[in-house]
Amino acid sequence: MADLEDVQTVDLMSELLRRLKCAQKPDKRLIFIGPPGSGKGTQSPIVKDEFCLCHLSTGDMLRAAVAAKTPLGVKAKEAMDKGALVSDDLVVGIIDEAMNKPKCQKGFILDGFPRTVTQAEKLDEMLKKRGTGIDKVLNFAIDDSVLEERITGRWIHPSSGRSYHTKFAPPKTPGVDDITGEPLIQRKDDNAEVLRSRLAAFHSQTEPVIDYYGKKSVLTNIHAEKNPQEVTAEVQKALSS
Numbered sequence: 001m002a003d004l005e006d007v008q009t010v011d012l013m014s015e016l017l018r019r020l021k022c023a024q025k026p027d028k029r030l031i032f033i034g035p036p037g038s039g040k041g042t043q044s045p046i047v048k049d050e051f052c053l054c055h056l057s058t059g060d061m062l063r064a065a066v067a068a069k070t071p072l073g074v075k076a077k078e079a080m081d082k083g084a085l086v087s088d089d090l091v092v093g094i095i096d097e098a099m100n101k102p103k104c105q106k107g108f109i110l111d112g113f114p115r116t117v118t119q120a121e122k123l124d125e126m127l128k129k130r131g132t133g134i135d136k137v138l139n140f141a142i143d144d145s146v147l148e149e150r151i152t153g154r155w156i157h158p159s160s161g162r163s164y165h166t167k168f169a170p171p172k173t174p175g176v177d178d179i180t181g182e183p184l185i186q187r188k189d190d191n192a193e194v195l196r197s198r199l200a201a202f203h204s205q206t207e208p209v210i211d212y213y214g215k216k217s218v219l220t221n222i223h224a225e226k227n228p229q230e231v232t233a234e235v236q237k238a239l240s241s
């Protein structure tokens, strides 16, 4: 743990103010679901900051495990490189652990989880044990034909997870992160060939999850083909009720 005496007073005060503001916000437990490139990862940080939630992206967590070559990462890598899904048990385990973190106290955004009906059922069990449930599921609905351009043009700043797009959200200097000046990279699975497998996995294994939540009356459809600002406005409207 950081020694608080080493933290600047101005930083301590702004964290205190943030926490006071967060205490007024309602708790929210959200799921963002949609195909690769539909904008889940773009909208999550905005909603996370507004409602003081934690952003739990199973894709980001798995990529960190692959990069660190942990036993989990070694098991996940082969499926991820091919655009297939990692086993339910692995991802359920990482979500269960992540939800216990203090930053998830006001609730969470699950981005990319659950992706199978089994994962959705296990999530229900997990939340039941905690005495809670899901408040809203936002379905980022979009036609497959739009996604190749979004995915192949995406560039990432690996340490922060910031995401850019050569056409739709370009960095100030090509190939360089706006905040740190560090180089951007492209994800290994962000190419047209692997995208086809990721979309096939989405249609066969994840679309039934959308029906699962439709039956529970917590589902709102978002028109994810609109521009990022319009999508943000729709997301905010869906979360305001």
Ligand code: AP5
Pocket: 034, 035, 036, 037, 038, 039, 040, 041, 042, 043, 057, 058, 059, 060, 062, 079, 080, 081, 083, 084, 085, 086, 087, 088, 091, 111, 112, 113, 114, 115, 119, 150, 151, 153, 154, 155, 163, 164, 165, 168, 169, 198, 224, 225, 226, 227, 228, 229, 231
């Ligand atoms: P994951 O990392 O979750 O990838 P994904 O679901 O394929 O989602 P993406 O991150 O590609 O898309 P996004 O919707 O976040 O798009 P973004 O906002 O960045 O999963 C990767 C792999 O991990 C899986 O294939 C699987 O192997 C494994 N995995 C993960 N979770 C798992 C689970 N639960 N079970 C089993 N396996 C699992 O946007 C994309 C681009 O478009 C960006 O460049 C952005 O700038 C741009 N953009 C965004 N919005 C707009 C807009 N409105 N208009 C124009 N451009 C836009």
